[in-house]
Amino acid sequence: MAHDVxxxxxxxxxxxxxxxxxxxxxxxxxxxxxxxxxxxxxAFAAVQAGFSVYLVIPIILLFAGVQVGLQLYYFMxxxxxxxxxxxxxxxxxxxxxxxxxxxxxxxxxx
Numbered sequence: 317m318a319h320d321v322x323x324x325x326x327x328x329x330x331x332x333x334x335x336x337x338x339x340x341x342x343x344x345x346x347x348x349x350x351x352x353x354x355x356x357x358x359a360f361a362a363v364q365a366g367f368s369v370y371l372v373i374p375i376i377l378l379f380a381g382v383q384v385g386l387q388l389y390y391f392m393x394x395x396x397x398x399x400x401x402x403x404x405x406x407x408x409x410x411x412x413x414x415x416x417x418x419x420x421x422x423x424x425x426x
Contacts, residue, residue: 348390355379 326334359376389395394403 345390348386352383352386355383 356379359379362372362375388406393399394406
């Protein structure tokens with residue numbers, strides 16, 4: 317029993333458009349990867365330079381948050397169409413979890 321295989325042929329214009337979009341996506345990922353490496357380098361340099369702990373910790377946490385956002389948006393393909401519901405749940409979780417963590421930290425330190 318043979319399986320039916322559907323082969324879709326693209327026109328030359330559609331193929332070129334697909335290749336252009338794929339190339340642009342790859343350039344975006346490489347650019348974002350370079351930005352994340354640069355942010356990591358700055359965080360390591362801040363630690364190695366001997367800055368105050370009260371300056372280094374917020375810098376590291378800020379850069380970590382930026383890198384998480386970049387990874388979600390570009391490497392987990394949340395920038396593509398059809399990911400609206402996933403983005404909704406992620407942002408809703410952030411809006412719920414961040415105030416909870418802030419509240420617990422405030423309760424512990426006061």
